[in-house]
Structures are given as structure tokens and as C-alpha cells.
């Protein structure tokens with residue numbers, strides 16, 4: 001440690017990033033991290049090959065998402081960074097000045113758009129000067145700043161203009177795709193249908209692109225993912241690449257992944273105290289009896305994890321039947337879950353359609369006589385329904401926990417209130433539009449319009465150029 005007076009930091013500090021136009025940021029000081037990180041969104045590269053830049057959006061105040069600042073900075077690198085939750089991400093690295101306690105010096109920052117971080121900035125040891133020490137018991141050793149410093153900065157409004165939208169789907173002609181295309185065109189946007197499975201990409205460039213049929217796709221303002229269960233993993237990779245190009249994704253790849261992994265989704269919902277039917281999973285065949293006991297014995301519902309449209313969902317009325325079914329599924333090497341049978345739902349469930357933290361429509365599906373599965377593909381019928389406040393709140397919360405901005409939340413109506421069956425990240429539009437009589441496709445496009453940021457003039461340069469920059 002150097003002699004002389006030390007520059008002592010607490011474990012959280014206010015600082016400024018003047019070159020980015022950020023007069024006040026609350027940062028977590030983290031000597032366990034080498035690299036510093038800034039929580040940004042809508043990260044997009046621009047500028048000439050010789051001096052690449054990146055533009056991004058910052059919401060400095062975690063409690064005021066309406067406060068947004070658009071920043072730009074020179075890119076010095078792209079780097080693989082593993083964050084504290086273990087996920088590895090390819091991030092832009094920028095260099096900019098930091099100001100703290102009357103000092104100003106250049107630091108390197110990576111840009112990440114992980115959702116919901118309490119601190120907008122992580123100040124790592126790589127950014128610390130030789131005489132700096134950190135007192136883990138103290139907060140705010142440096143002079144306190146305030147978000148009030150942002151007052152007077154010009155406000156950015158979402159601009160009404162024709163958007164360039166990509167609809168990622170393998171089924172361009174189904175009802176949902178046709179309605180989304182129609183709704184986008186009606187509102188003056190340009191929308192192209194793109195087959196997810198035909199997209200390919202080169203990873204690790206400063207200028208991410210998605211290729212299709214021998215050509216680089218243009219930059220889209222927004223992408224609507226309608227990713228089928230069969231290509232979830234590849235579809236998520238394609239979507240992440242689109243996100244890297246600066247496109248707004250209607251649902252993020254991570255959120256789609258969380259909802260598709262039924263075990264993970266159930267665990268996340270349970271952790272958020274969202275009511276669900278009692279559910280159990282096991283891996284070893286030795287635990288069959290105990291597994292059925294965990295959900296209180298027969299009758300139970302067994303579900304193949306790869307099931308869709310009700311096909312892999314069976315009711316075992318007796319314990320014996322449940323045991324033989326479990327054994328049969330095991331013999332087929334199938335992954336499945338065992339769930340308490342909610343008899344009073346009486347063959348009905350409720351689909352709540354969530355867009356941007358609001359339930360915009362709902363329908364009740366009733367199974368045909370002698371059937372407990374209400375799926376429309378199994379002969380169920382749909383009708384419009386008015387949800388209770390509890391049902392609306394449960395649906396909204398379930399979508400939020402998984403990070404989905406558009407979701408179809410399926411609920412069973414039980415004696416103890418609504419219980420979540422599952423959350424769909426690409427909910428179909430046909431049943432809900434017909435039953436509710438609402439223009440759900442139009443509302444989805446309207447939601448996208450609110451998410452897309454205004455263009456600045458130099459964005460046009462990026463649109464035209466087809467350059468590719470290798471960092472190494």
C-alpha cells in the first residue's frame with residue numbers, strides 16, 4: 001500500500017460520468033470484480049470502422065424508470081464477462097472519465113443489459129487508483145450527489161415513425177402471424193416475416209449481424225419472437241443476436257428460456273409466492289411412491305414436460321394408476337411432473353393475456369364433456385370472461401417474475417383463489433381475439449412503439465453500412 005493519505009471509499013458511492021452526460025450515479029464498489037460495469041439498454045454500435053462507437057440508454061435512477069439518458073462512447077474492445085450470477089456475456093467495453101470526490105480519471109466500463117440491477121454501476125478494482133482503499137462497513141464517503149442533477153436535461157420522447165419490424169416465426173401463415181403483419185402494416189410500419197431456423201450469424205464482431213439466405217439482414221427497430229417449442233434454444237440464440245444489433249425484442253431471449261423450462265419457471269414463480277397447484281419432480285425411478293405422496297396421492301395429473309396442446313397431460317384417478325403411469329413414462333425416458341388434481345376447476349381454465357404489465361384480455365376455456373383438459377385442440381370451447389382483481393394481479397405478477405412483457409398466463413380457478421398452471425411466451429392470438437373481441441395484435445404493435453427509442457441522425461449511417469469490425 002502506498003504511503004501518505006489514502007483515498008477511502010465506502011462500499012457504495014455516488015459518482016459522475018461527465019463525458020457520458022451522467023452527473024450522478026450510485027455505484028456499488030466491488031473489489032471482487034476486476035471490470036466495472038454499467039447497466040445500459042438498447043446498446044447499438046455505430047460510426048466508422050476506424051473509430052467504432054456505441055450508443056446506449058441509461059436509467060440512472062432505479063426508482064424512476066422515466067428518467068432516461070442516451071449516451072455514446074468510443075468502443076475500445078468487446079470482451080467475454082461472467083457476471084455474479086454465472087452467466088457469460090459478450091460485452092462492449094468503453095473508456096470514459098469518472099469523477100469522484102474532486103478527482104477525475106479515465107476508466108474502462110463494460111456495458112451490460114441484465115435486467116433489474118439495484119446499482120446502475122459496478123465499480124471494480126480495475127478502475128481504482130493506487131491510493132484507494134475500500135471500507136466495507138461504510139457507505140458514501142464521497143460527497144453525496146442526487147438524481148435532481150438530471151433536472152433540466154432534455155427529455156427524450158418516443159417518436160412516432162414507421163418502424164422496421166421482423167416477425168420471427170416458422171409459421172408465417174398461421175392466424176397469429178397474419179394478424180401481427182396486418183396490425184403492423186395498418187399502423188404504417190414495415191414488417192418482414194423471417195424464418196427463425198434459416199437465420200445464421202457470426203459471433204464476436206463489433207458489428208453484430210444476422211444473415212439470411214446469403215445476405216446480411218438490415219437493422220430492425222424491433223423483433224417479435226414467435227419461437228416454437230421445438231427450436232427454443234436456437235431461436236433464443238437468434239433473438240440474442242438481434243438484440244445485439246440494437247433491436248428491441250418484444251420478449252427477451254432470457255425470459256423466453258425461463259418460461260420454457262417448466263421446472264425453472266415453477267421454481268421462480270414459487271419463490272415469488274405466486275400460487276400454483278402442488279407440483280413435484282423427480283429423476284430416479286426409486287422414488288415413484290414418495291413422489292406421488294408429495295402431491296397428496298391420487299387423483300393426480302401427470303404431465304410430460306415436452307407436452308403441448310394437452311397431448312401429454314393425463315389424469316390418474318387412483319394411486320395404482322398413477323404408479324403405473326410414472327413407471328411407463330420412466331420406461332420411455334420421458335421428463336415429466338406430477339401435480340395435484342384441482343377437481344373444482346371442473347375442466348376449465350382461464351387464459352389471461354398480458355402486455356407490458358397489464359392484462360389486456362381474457363378467456364375461459366371449458367373442456368368438452370368427460371374431459372378435464374380444456375385445450376381448444378382437445379375440443380374445448382372458449383368464451384369471454386371477466387377476471388377478478390386477484391386473477392388479474394396473479395397473471396400480471398407471473399409474467400413479471402419471468403420477465404415476459406407479452407405472455408399468456410393460464411390459471412385454474414380454485415377454492416383458494418387463482419393458481420398458475422403455466423406461462424406462455426408466444427401465446428396464440430386466435431382464441432383470445434375471437435373470445436374477447438379485442439384487437440390484441442394491434443395492442444402488441446402499440447406496445448412495441450412505446451419500447452423503441454428515437455433515432456438520431458447518425459443511426460442512418462449504420463443502416464447503410466455493411467461493415468464488419470474484428471477486435472482482435
Ligand SMILES: Nc1ncnc2c1ncn2[C@@H]1O[C@H](COP(=O)(O)OP(=O)(O)OP(=O)(O)O)[C@@H](O)[C@H]1O
Pocket residue numbers: 277301303307308309310311312313339340341342343345347348349372373374375410412421422
Ligand atoms: N392440476 C390440474 N388440475 C386440473 N386440471 C388441470 C391440471 N393441470 C392441467 N389441467 C387441465 O389440463 C389442460 C392442459 O394442461 P397444461 O396446460 O398444463 O398442459 P399443455 O396444455 O399440454 O401444455 P401447453 O399449454 O404448454 O401446451 C389445462 O388447460 C387444464 O384444463
Ligand SMILES: [Mg+2]
Pocket residue numbers: 309310375410422
Ligand atoms: Mg396449456
Ligand SMILES: [Mg+2]
Pocket residue numbers: 422423424
Ligand atoms: Mg403452454
